[in-house]
Amino acid sequence: MAKLKTLPGLTAADFMHPWDVKATAALKAVPGFDKLIAKVMEYSFERVYYLQNVADNVRVSDKMFPKLNRYLEWGCKILGVDKPELYVSLDPNYNAFTYGHTKPFIVITSSLLNLLDEQEKMFVICHELGHIKCEHVLYTLVAENIAILIEIFGKMTLGLGSLLGAGLALPLLDWYRKAELSADRAALLAVQDPAVAMRVFMKMAGGAESLLDDMDSSEFLRQIRAYEDRDVSGLDRAYKLLITVMRTHPFPIMRAKHLDRWIAEGGYTKVSGIRAEPLRI
Template identity: 35%
Template sequence: MARDDDGPAPTRRRVALTGISSRAWEHPADRGALTALRELRGFDDVVRAFFGMWNERGFRLSYLAAAIRVDHRQYPRVHQRFVEAATALDVPELPELYVTQSPWLDAESIGLERPFIVLSTACVQQLDDDELRALLGHELGHVRSGHAVYKTILSILTRWAANLSWLPVGAMALRAIMAAMLEWWRKAELSADRAGLLAGQDPAASLRLLMKLAGGGDLSQIDTAAFLEQAAEYDGGGDLRDSLHKIRMTAWSRYPVPVARAADLRRWIDDGGYGRVLGGDYPRRDDDGAASASEEIKAAADSYRESFGRSQDPLVGLLRRLGDGATDLGEWVGGHAGRARAWMGAAQEAAARAAGEAAARARRTGTGGGDGAGREGSGDGGR
């Protein structure tokens, strides 16, 4: 059976993390990218101009028309878990929350000016209170970190890459930017998992949630330790052929695989990061303006270096030997984090150019866009 031995008792009072900054749960690679993006002059204005080409109000209306808006009268159980998650993360104003019909475990955060959250009916039916609280905290983590703002760019670049596939040079440049942004988004998912854990403050429930996303609907037949053993086998088992298959599986994916997410969350707990935050040792929102991009990028580089040094993957082991030690290779990998500003700047330039062209077309035709590239999903469907 799934074990709950490292989670608090159901009646334990959750700690309200007063004034907590999203930097407290952001993965170092995610945090470094976000800090550099926020420091780019006018970047948010460009993104918001971009988003103006799509109709956020249309998305909200579509859910208002065809989904259930959660409050104390509709899905009161879900609403109560939502309030509890928001209280733990000190979210002053609840985003709108909708439940939509779907047999898949799925959740997403949508929008830019006023992000809202959507859950599938499968989440309501298949998740217990603790798992549901962790999932809602995951989505609140996306909203509080501002991931939707930058996910918009990724959605647009994906469309551009498809439209420019006939132009090799342009497509290659876009694909390079997309590859970097997809790597960032995978780390953003790890950040949101940590936010979910801080919201629910129940490690066992957060791991159960990931197990259910991986296909373990009946947890009476699933074992948490065995699931984490899968994660270890995925990381270090097999030979170079398996390493190449993993690259193929993840290089163009927006989401880390569930076993990797479980392993990263377990590592954050075991390394003491989770306990320090619960103990009150966390950055405050009031200090966000003083965050240093150079320090955060250095932390991202250190994170990649540590990850390479720790990995048991056969290909990584080979590269370590060719690189004459984990330190040299770690510096090589960490250097990619230091180049974050380059691809962010390229994305900004491309976004500004496209926004200008779109605005010119709108002036000529008197029309605006509405195809909804602004959707931001957490990808929690386990698909």
């Protein structure tokens, strides 16, 4: 790892993506959202997920996967986040996620870890720490349980609640995708190397493990710009909306585009220079 720096006094507002800020405000303004939040807490989804996770996965510590534990501790120091629990799950899917509002914990799948080098693993861990830093985790619980909650509301209100809940699903998914852009910025502030971020997105977009040596980051950046150019017609823009609207995460290429733009426009340099101090390990 290169010599890393901490960012004392860093706040989520220093780096949050404006789309995330706007989508969060829009979500809070949706009628019935406060009731949805109340039901999440009432039905204790957080506790259920935590117990299931502890029973099914392996917790990272200074003796269990010590490198991952080190990356977690470095990320917490850099971003100013209390250390959450971190788990590794045996899973063929490339995934990492954070659950829990009162006691957040992070889970990373074994397949994703197998795909990434050491710096890239830290990027993924710090992406999840970014969700905690930005206080995304409560809304994430709602997003993950939206279908169950709509069914509960429907039974309680003879179907009316289902209609109200369905109206929340799209703005909630919209927020979910845009929250990812803020977490990507947090991860970059932690690993402090844009090339690492681009490699993660490239691998998540098409990283066959046997072909990693044949991947080229500069070609991936060219592909990003080609995708941007497809906004030439209203029909292309409509197609982009249709293939995105029900996703929980933006396409990897779009995440790379937004982070690349933040770097190019000077946002990353501005924030990463805030009272930077050497990381004491």
